[in-house]
Amino acid sequence: QVHLEESGGESVPAGGALRLSCAASGITDSSYCLGWFRQAPGRKREGIAATDTDGGTSYVDSVKGRFTISLDNAKNTLYLQMNNLKPEDTAIYYCAAVHAGGYCQPRVSEYDTWGQGTQVTVSS
Numbered sequence: 001q002v003h004l005e006e007s008g009g010e011s012v013p014a015g016g017a018l019r020l021s022c023a024a025s026g027i028t029d030s031s032y033c034l035g036w037f038r039q040a041p042g043r044k045r046e047g048i049a050a051t052d053t054d055g056g057t058s059y060v061d062s063v064k065g066r067f068t069i070s071l072d073n074a075k076n077t078l079y080l081q082m083n084n085l086k087p088e089d090t091a092i093y094y095c096a097a098v099h100a101g102g103y104c105q106p107r108v109s110e111y112d113t114w115g116q117g118t119q120v121t122v123s124s
């Protein structure tokens with residue numbers, strides 16, 4: 001059974017940077033998609049970025065050039081490097097996983113295992 005636990009969320013000023021981590025356990029083969037998602041107050045959960053275990057990545061347009069998803073297979077840890085943060089990036093950030101092959105995309109409905117979330121607050 002896959003278990004995910006996020007960390008690294010905190011309050012930062014606009015223009016700042018953060019790196020979120022997601023410790024993953026129970027991933028037993030290479031056929032997984034892993035993704036980062038976020039949910040702001042009063043809004044639906046949205047996808048940000050996804051990666052397969054071979055390093056193939058995809059991003060939504062709103063974070064391209066600012067956020068980078070990466071996976072350290074040796075440490076079983078997923079990362080999200082966030083640069084040039086904006087107040088509209090304020091949200092609870094979640095990592096998620098699904099056992100699937102092929103091209104991985106950050107579509108909320110396709111993921112079945114979720115972490116508990118970590119709060120990111122960006123002040124203007």
